[in-house]
Each structure stands twice: as C-alpha cells, then as structure tokens.
Amino acid sequence: MRLSIIIIGDEILIGQVTDTNSGAIARQFGPAGWEITSIATVGDDRAAITEAVNRALSQADLVITTGGLGPTKDDITKTVLMDIFGGELRHDPEVAANVRLIFEKRHLNLNALTESQAMVPSSCRVIQNRFGTAPIMWFEREGKVLVTLPGVPFETEGMLPEVFAAMMQRFAPDIRLLHSTLIVSGITESDLAERLASFESALPTGIHLAYLPANGFIRLRLDGRGSDSIEPLFQAARQQLIASLGDLLVYDGNATPAEIVLERLRQRGFTIATAESCTGGNIAHRITSIAGCSDVYLGSVVSYANEVKSGLLGVSAFDIARQGAVSRAVVEQMAAGACQKTGATCAVATSGIAGPGGGNAAKPVGTVWIGWCVNGHVESEEFHFPGNRARIIDRATDVGLLGLLKRI
C-alpha cells in the first residue's frame, strides 16, 4: 500500500509556518505497512495543486492532502478536485450543521464565507471534521483514493485516527494492527539494541520493534500487523520483551516523563517540589504544562544565585564555598530544602554546568548533579550530558524526573 502526501499552503512554502502534518500522517500510517512515497509542498495555486495531485495519484494508492481548505481558500482546492474527480458543488446539510456547531462552541458569528464551507463536491463522501469547520472529503477514482485533511495541526491530529481507521478498512479490512509502547531509561540505545538483539531476531513475521530515542530515555514500540492469529504472538512477544527489560522499564505505556511522574505520585498519595539551578525552572515548567497538576505539585525554587540557594533553600554557604555549587553536598541540601520549605513529600534538585561557559577540567560543561528527596531520604548522582545548553537542560530535566520514578 503506497501513500503520497501533499501539503497545500503558501504559508508553508514561504516558511512562515513549519509543516508538522506530514510527520503526523506518516507516523500514523507507516507502522501499519504503508510506504510513504513522497511529500510535496505546493502553494495555493491551481496549476501547482493540479500537477501535484495528478503525480501523487500516479504514484500511490492513497493520496492525503492537508490544507488548502477553509473559508478564504476553498475555491481553488475544491475546483481542482472537481476537475480531477468530477462532480459539482452541492450544499451538505450535515456539514452546515457541523460548521454552526463549531461556531456556537467558539461564540463566533457565522458569515457567508464560513457558510460556503458547507458546499462540497457531489463526487465525494464527507467525514465530519469534529475539530473544525473544513469538511474532510473522500474521493475515489479507478481504485485510487484521495482524502483532504485540514491544514490546522490540531484538527488534522484530532481526525487522523478516524481517517486512518477508514483507510485501513478500505484497503486492508482483514489486517489487525497492534501497538505497545514501553518507556526505558538508564541505558544507551546501542547497549539496549545489543541486549535485545536475540529477542528482535527471533520475532515472528508481522511483529516489529522500533527504537524511538528521546533525550535521556528511549521509547520502544512493538508493532504487530497480520490476521487474527497475530494477537497471541504479539502478546507473547510483549511479555518476553518486558521480561528482557527488567529494571530498565520505567513505564508501560506512552507518556512524557512529567506525566509518568505525576501519575505515580498521585497513586502513592505523594506531593512534589523542585529545586533547580542548571535546569532553571524547566522541570517546574514541564510539570505545570500538564493540566490538573496542582493536586500533587506544590512549587519550586529556582536557585541560580548561591545566595538564593542558601536564603530560600537553606543550603550551607560553607559547603557552597568549599565544594562548589555543582556538588553532591549542595544538590542534596537543595533537594532536602525543597521538601522542607514547601512541605512536599518528594523533591528533585539539579545543579550543573549547562554551558557554553562555566566549565573547567574538573567539572566540564555537561556535568550535572541531580538529587532526589523522598520522605526525608536523600540520594544523588553525578551525570555528564553531551550537547549544547538546550540539550543539557532538557536531558537533566528528563533524567531528574525519571530518576524520581525509581525511588517512589
């Protein structure tokens, strides 16, 4: 099964907006056995869209477009598609009802332009867009299918699972797809690949293991694809994989480190605070980006200046002077101080050299001490992270969060 993607929109072509839709589509379809043949980006231009659609239809079984629709752009894309697939504009009462519903939800007034979205080519089926006003159109010609997704990433990502399910039903109705994501930490990708080499080589046909390395942890995704008989094989492989991972497995499922930590804290009835030097508030930011965090997250002290480490967290000025701010003594006192000052049961603390300046031979850029305090018990570890300032901050953030998981 071959899939070709077309991104329509001047805003992408001139670099004003970065396309993320093609990646979302590829990640949804690829693991199910679709070969992505090409991605073409064209402007809101009739000739360019026509050429791209015809070329894509000649290459692939399924063509997915994103963008090029919406109240001010509709005309070009719809007209091109009617030139290719036939039909004429008709008023679709279900689309009209959906547009009205979306506008009511957003407290906006309908105007003539938005009502024009309810006009769709008679040659297509419509999948209602539950996340926006541009209808998703499904055209067929000589066994080839073209589906139009909206340009807004929020809408495309929201509707992707439904469109994907419809296309699997259309092209491979007997295929079963199974996925399982596991979060692994505390090992490099190459060491993990070595450890899982015999597991991987013994995997039955239709079952595949993918490594998705992140900054400080690795996502493993087990994909199964086949007839009904794939299910028991997949479950057996999954159990075997979990057994092989042992302590390296930090979470069974797909979530960010901050989400995993919040879920675990909630299960345990714990609360959390952070004391951050080199991560500069990034751990707090990651936690507070998650809605509803306030039942377990109490607060943080970002202690960049040494005086703030002493004044707000109670770190010994003598230890800072003697051992340096980037040291076991300081990061452990920061973690303990965060618990004490906020009343939290757990804390993560960081002190390190994010660079590019500030390093020396004994403590080069990338040196980071991370401390954890859980119910008064304090531990810490020294790390050496590669990369630039942003990567070191991100890595210390993820390692700090995942390190807490092992201790609660």
Added chain:
Amino acid sequence: MRLSIIIIGDEILIGQVTDTNSGAIARQFGPAGWEITSIATVGDDRAAITEAVNRALSQADLVITTGGLGPTKDDITKTVLMDIFGGELRHDPEVAANVRLIFEKRHLNLNALTESQAMVPSSCRVIQNRFGTAPIMWFEREGKVLVTLPGVPFETEGMLPEVFAAMMQRFAPDIRLLHSTLIVSGITESDLAERLASFESALPTGIHLAYLPANGFIRLRLDGRGSDSIEPLFQAARQQLIASLGDLLVYDGNATPAEIVLERLRQRGFTIATAESCTGGNIAHRITSIAGCSDVYLGSVVSYANEVKSGLLGVSAFDIARQGAVSRAVVEQMAAGACQKTGATCAVATSGIAGPGGGNAAKPVGTVWIGWCVNGHVESEEFHFPGNRARIIDRATDVGLLGLLKRI
C-alpha cells in the same frame, strides 16, 4: 528568480524527524525576491531523487537540496548528481582538511566512511561547510544552479547566509538587500495594520513591510530591495516607521522578549527574580535558556500551592483567602516578595487560570494578573488571554517580560 527545494531523507518521509530546513531556506531567500515554487520531500532512493531533481531543474533557476549526504548516504545523492551534471569522484584536499578539523574539534576518530566525504564530483564547486563534514556542492547546467546543503539543521542554518550571499551574487549581483526588525507590543495586529495603513501604502517600490505576529507581541520587518539608490529611501522609511510606532516600539532589532529584558537589565545594572504561579517556571526557563544570564538573573519561586505563596514569598494568607490567589493583592505581594527574598532589584510575578479547569464566571480561564516590582515600586495589570493552556502560559510569559521593559 525561482527557487525549488528538495528535502532528501527517509527519516523525514517516515515522520521521525520534522523538516525545518525548508522553512529556514524559504525565510532567507523569500524576502530577497525569490519565488519558492515547490518543496519536495523524497527518501534516500535513487529514482526518487533523480525524478525530483529533474523536475525541480525544469521549474526553477535555483534548486537547493538538503540531506542525502553524510558518511552512510553519500553514494546515492552524489551518483544521482553526477548522472545529471556529469563528472566523476575526485579527492578534494580542502574538504579532507575540513573533515579532519571538525573531527579534531569533537574529539572523534576518523574512519574510512568519514574520509569518503572528501570525495566530491569533479563537476561541482565546493563551499566549505564550517559546521559539519558534508561538503556543500554547487553544480551548474545551462544557466540553472543546484546547491546541496547538509541535512542537519544546525549546519544548514549556519551555512545559509554564506550560500544565500553566493546565490545573490550569482543571480542578482547588482541588487542591494536591506532589512530591519522592530519589536512592537501592546497592540493587536489588526489595530497596528490600521495605524500603519497610510505609511504602508506610501512605501516606495522595493520597500516592503511584513507583520510577523508572535504570542503577545509583533515583529515588524522592513525589507528593502533594489539598486544602490534604495539605501536612503529605506533609511527614511525606517525613521518614519519608528516615529509612527511611538511608545509601541519596545526594541529596535530582532531578539526574544527574554533576550531584550536581559540586555536592558544589564545596561541598567539591575537584577531580576520571578514569582510564578500560572506560568509555572516558564519565565525562569526562558531566561535561563540564554547563556550568561547569571549576571542579572538571581532566581525564582514557583508558588503553585497557596502555602508556598505565603511561606516562601510572604504573601498574606488572609488576602489569598479573601481575594483569591488570582488577584491584584496577591500578585503584587508575590512580586514584592520575590525582590525581598532574593535581593533582586526587579521582579515579574504571575497568577492566573491557565485552564482547562479552574475557571468560573468572574475569573474565566485565561484570566491572568501580572505584577512587576522595580526598586520597591509595585504595579500590576489584569489580562484575559485566549487559547489553550500552553498558549496562555506562553502569552503570560511574554507579556510579563515585555511589561517589565516599560518599567525599567
């Protein structure tokens, strides 16, 4: 002048990596008068690359490829380009020296694969890649030009200005390009466009004003393009624009709000702390993402729980109970407390409802109080920001930072 871009790489096609190179190229070339005709993404596949290059050469004067080079991928792309432009592989001693230099800088060992990067087609000129090992190749045929940029965004973005200058010299040696960016805050894009309507309509040929709205502020970019006579016209337009903006202009140049604030604080000899509730450490994170911030940034308290507002920042528990945490009284005490507890001369404080839960009729989601303390003088304002949790957090961050600028 027409430009076509080709992104080469399986990792982009399958959605493992998001392409940002095409946007960087388009933003560099577009304002100089280049029309971007198309962006094509293809895998590391000989036939697909060949077809994409031939099609791009038929459409455009200049074709820029990114990716498809590097020690393990070289063969395909170089062979395709020699099929099209002729030539044979030759050893380039300057490229070899550059590869060795890059490896020495990174303390890596050369191997045979990396040495193969020094083999380049005899039919191309080479622009030395100062940011990586893959040489930038410049091919010409019948007045058309093809240039290969590396796939790694850091390398492509680093080399873009030099490649752009070479292409302007090649295609439009007599054209002068002028740019000026101004940061504007405290007005909506549509109100600003109305205010500048007569200025814009009176701009001479070759001078163009672009609006680049961000979350909480607007970047204005004035572009000039023409012969030498464009310079005085451009400078006159720039002065007129600055006069029209008045107090709305917060910075003459291109920088992020955090960068602008740090620069201003440094000029004034001031220091900064933050006290964050709804922004959850994001202001601290933005500031500490900037290398060298420690001379002006002292630290922050993220006071999510009310007890932390009182305990670490000295906010009156009575005021929190009576007026609510999202109130003028509380945010002003947070700002004053941040200065007092850290010793900073300035502070930004936020307290609001980022959602999606927690809102009510009196204080709906998006309500944010922002407070500023400068040398003991405290001010605050109430805002209502649209959008989801992430956008509200980002907006409060930028408005909090830019609001400080007006007060120091």
